[in-house]
Amino acid sequence: MNVGILGCGTMGRLHAEMAEKCGLKVVQCSDVNSQSGKDLAKNFKAKFVKNWEDVVANKEVDIVAIATPTPLHFPMLDMAIKKGKYIFCEKPLCRTVEECKKVIQKAEKAKIKLFVGHVVRYFHEFEAIHEQIKSGKIGEVGFIKMYRGGMPPQGKNSWFRDFSKSGGVTFDCMIHDIDWLRYIFGEVKTVYCQNLIEKNCAPLDYSQVTVRMKNGVLALVIGTWAHPSGFRVKVEVCGSDGLMYYDNMETPLEVQLREQSKVSGTIVPESPVIKSPYQKEWEDFISWIKDGKEPRVSMYDALKAVEIVSACLRSAKIKQPVNL
């Protein structure tokens, strides 16, 4: 099967690599920035195409992988569904709940396999946390604190810095943690959010979200695009009979080079494991296509995640809790 990549930034490149690892061929790619498009094309022996529509319309392309700014997801999904492609879409599914619902309706009708990259569900450490919870090691879980983030998205013209497009750290980044909470603990009842969107200090954003699940579990999720350096993930799960804690700063490897490396693009967290979580999500997607095995993430999950983070943004605006 052949893959067409839409959006040749950090994530587009990563997905191209994963597609290759899964034995697929990247045949075409597109990006408004023709330099990054051409670079990717060169690396993967693919063809750079100026208009994304041409990639989606191309008969040779079986799978469309969307890794563009969030507001572009909707038109791309719309066309890819029309053209009957298999679709891998980076999270968030769309910028609004309404767009998500339209896309799902169309995908259902056209029987399209649409996978959304809620990759945290595939991270080894999060799988391990899930396993420990299921084993009852810490008793019944009552409280979770999740923390994610670091530097604001780099690059002066990065679309992430336009919060009307990206939704800030809450919509773009914390959607991972909020999706994971829902994956493990079920539906969300209420959210309360404070973030910096209204403070007009973009690209800085710092968001603090209280999540009350329907089953009574309480969580505080913190997301930061306000740090001068680094990328941090911390998870603390508190149960009736114990507590567990994960911190991505505790790693088996520490390397420092004398020549300072330049930092550019979005930072992608790396786990030094044989199979990266990104490869795992691609394999899950491919096995859905090939064997019909339902993947870990459904498009309905992706819709729910957008619903919850949209409720967070609304809460931050009205400064009151929002019920789902």
Place this chain on the structure above:
Amino acid sequence: MVKLGIMSFAHLHAYSYAHCVNLIPEAELTAIWDDDKERGKEASKQYQTNFVEDLDKFLSLPIDGVIITSENVNHKPMAIKSAEAGKWILCEKPLATTIEDAMLMINTCKKAGVGLGVAFPCRFLTPILKAKEYIRSGKLGTILSISCTNNGSYPGGWFGDVKLSGGGAVMDHTVHVADLLRWMLDKEFDSVYCELGNQMHKGILETDDMGCLQLEMEGGIQVSHIASWNRPKSFPTWGDVTMEFIGTKGVLYLDAFNQKLNIYSDFAMKTEWGFWGDNPDLGLIQDFVNSIQEKRDPMSKGIDGLRSVEVTVFAYESYKAGKKVKIKKSKC
């Protein structure tokens, strides 16, 4: 010589305070009173002082100041009696469990002309003093957001009895951080939204044992705070005080008690953290001794106690109302 008495060893902090009094050359632990005779006698032996069973007799002794470390709801009657006897007062936190009680305590002390302090030893933690210095220096720019925790393990006993404690983890673990932020930033709290629960102890506690507060301070500073008893018995230490400050020019992360040894002992059969930082209680008690000598209020005054009680009371109000509420500040 400043003569001090301790009223009740119901709160564990009493033991540390007693120890600190004995470390200060110009102070003397003259007597202990406790409504639990056994406990009081035992403590008097431990700290080589007198146990006085009768409260009126205790207050008629020539002691200059009292440290009140009773159950939360008993702070008020003890403080009032002590004030009327002309004693300087250092009261365990929270100052009171209601705004009315806190006001009455403050007004009684004012009328009696005695100093009233609230035991907020965190103000004397060296890493916190250093953090305050950074923030006040302007190096972080304007503070936009802060996320805090005051986690702990369930202290047991009367803490879980709402008639004596006035509330659970939110009552116990909101005031330290509320006081620190007011003091570090010189700003008040405007509003609070609170979610809480009691699942950490399988619902057997009638009080809450986990709370998550979202607050706004003057100038729109966004604060989250976890007030909890979520540390299990197997946890290496009692808990923590942490704060992450997000400023326009930088960020500061503070883990106030993270001056520790990791200890793996086959005698304990659990990992333990041995704290080696400066003892904040010593600063607290030294300031109380100084306040008596200088005839002034201790560093954390009655109004500081009141303001942090207000944050707590309105947090519970918010939970009951299911919405964010304004924190009304009482005049005193």
